[in-house]
């Protein structure tokens with residue numbers, strides 16, 4: 001039996017949100033599913049007579065009762081999404097109707113598909129590699145055009161090709177070193193070690209270039225986790241509203257207005273951001289406020305970016321200094337707000353805590369400094385370059401980690417070569433690297449990893 005068992009079953013699921021639209025789609029995949037659907041179908045022609053990728057009008061009938069009228073598509077293996085026969089029943093969109101049709105299909109012998117099982121079959125049947133299957137989830141979950149474009153590029157196979165070309169280079173090296181091991185009489189040792197070193201360095205360079213972009217890729221894929229911090233009343237909630245261009249958070253001149261965190265997703269000039277407005281950080285006896293302050297600190301700990309706010313119309317106070325030292329070592333922009341008022345804040349004092357390049361003057365009230373803020377952001381994360389989906393080749397942490405392990409194996413290989421260890425050891429290091437890269441595309445398939453990936457899918461996908 002196939003170790004990914006059940007690949008022979010007919011699977012079925014509702015692929016549209018339940019009862020939330022005009023049409024509902026029930027999808028069936030597996031050998032025999034056209035015959036199965038035909039037993040429920042009554043139209044001008046039997047589904048068995050239909051050409052692949054055609055649509056038929058008819059009625060869905062179970063136990064002599066019409067459940068609904070429908071349009072049914074028939075797609076024949078192997079040129080389908082799963083590479084298996086597929087039938088899709090397009091019925092009316094109500095939750096009950098779609099469920100009744102699914103039940104009728106299950107009664108005819110199909111089994112309910114697991115989340116992501118259609119796409120899992122597409123992977124297991126070789127229509128796509130693991131990075132492409134993961135791209136399908138990313139497309140569904142994408143919140144910005146940039147992350148959607150990155151996911152579409154991945155579905156088109158950009159990452160797959162990149163990893164394949166790395167593996168090809170490694171496999172070529174393995175073939176060469178194995179030939180030398182098998183026919184030592186032809187071996188010119190210095191030349192072999194020299195060639196191996198060159199090859200290894202070239203692959204390492206390629207890997208490093210890919211890894212360099214991983215941080216950008218993650219930001220494009222998942223968004224930049226940003227937290228606004230500062231003492232009470234400096235204008236943090238005003239900043240959130242400013243960025244969102246709507247009155248999302250409550251703003252008053254009473255310090256301690258925001259008590260719990262407020263989270264929003266926005267797209268600033270192409271950069272996807274998750275922005276969290278927090279309670280002003282200060283010593284307080286108020287229990288609720290205290291909890292808010294703790295939460296602010298916890299968010300700041302795990303953020304990609306901290307937007308720290310200061311009130312430029314006031315002197316630097318102990319609370320500000322505490323926050324400034326608390327965020328040391330994090331990627332930070334410090335916003336000097338309320339520049340429309342008379343300046344009291346001493347820049348000399350401030351620059352003891354934070355480099356000048358990271359200071360940005362704004363007045364939310366007067367709508368000043370927005371472009372400078374965007375510019376500062378881009379400098380910090382994209383070295384000032386514009387943000388492109390093509391940079392997001394490696395946004396997924398699973399891919400990054402596997403590539404990193406591959407790189408470590410290649411570094412061991414370099415060491416092996418340079419210390420003139422036996423040629424067998426070179427081959428072993430190369431095989432290690434090849435295996436890690438194979439995990440990215442799923443060519444080296446660990447069932448547990450694969451299951452974990454597909455259970456993140458929605459039903460019917």
Ligand SMILES: Nc1nc2c(c(=O)[nH]1)N(C=O)[C@@H](CNc1ccc(C(=O)N[C@@H](CCC(=O)O)C(=O)O)cc1)CN2
Nearest residue numbers: 025027053073075078079080081082083088127136461
């Ligand atoms: N109704 C419906 N809409 C859908 C999907 C689906 O499965 N059903 N998709 C599912 O996610 C996406 C489209 N993806 C698809 C990918 C490949 C094939 C397919 O049949 N491919 C064949 C040949 C296609 C041709 O060139 O004629 C193949 O690759 O061999 C279909 C849909 C989005 N919309």
Ligand SMILES: Nc1nc2c(ncn2[C@@H]2O[C@H](COP(=O)(O)OP(=O)(O)OP(=O)(O)O)[C@@H](O)[C@H]2O)c(=O)[nH]1
Nearest residue numbers: 232233234235236237238252256257258280364365
């Ligand atoms: N003059 C001036 N006032 C501002 C500016 N930005 C915000 N304010 C005012 O500052 C006060 C506090 O603003 P909030 O946005 O509520 O401040 P906060 O940091 O969220 O305060 P807490 O939630 O209490 O921590 C409000 O009265 C705002 O209208 C500015 O650029 N200039």
Ligand SMILES: [Mg+2]
Nearest residue numbers: 236237257258
């Ligand atoms: Mg606030």
